[in-house]
Amino acid sequence: VIFFGHLGLGDAAASPLRRDLPRRWVLLGTVAPDLLDKPVYFGLSWLSGRRGWGIVRGTRSFGHAFLLAALVWWAGRARGDARLKALALGMATHPVLDFLSDWAAFGVASAGRGSAALWPLTGWGFPVPTYAGLGEHLRALSSPVLLSCEAAGLLWLAWAFSRRRA
């Protein structure tokens, strides 16, 4: 799942649990793992001149772990801050959607290998990217599964937005 898939489908998945938590923070949470982990990976790669560095071996690391969402949730509870709780709820949807779309596109074994959701229970090293190179990555990005997720996410957002204005 890329951008709109996370925003829309993440928002849809979170909606039964959201109650009165602020929606814009849930939306931010659905894409926060990528906003966090991609700069970390590319920054470390750039600094080290390699592909990743240390345990950060791909674009899914700390932000893609339920552990971080749980910490954010806990901080929100401790401070009585609904924004942090909403952020955590959105974040928790992200690795689930990544896993499901990887499963549909590459099969369950590959989806499991590519997931950082249960880190560090699955070992200290974060997943190595499922894609061999940029070409394969681009091909994966145009896969029917991912495009359907993006379309479904956009539809959900459009529907939710139109309902809000009605």
Ligand SMILES: [Zn+2]
């Ligand atoms: Zn992601």
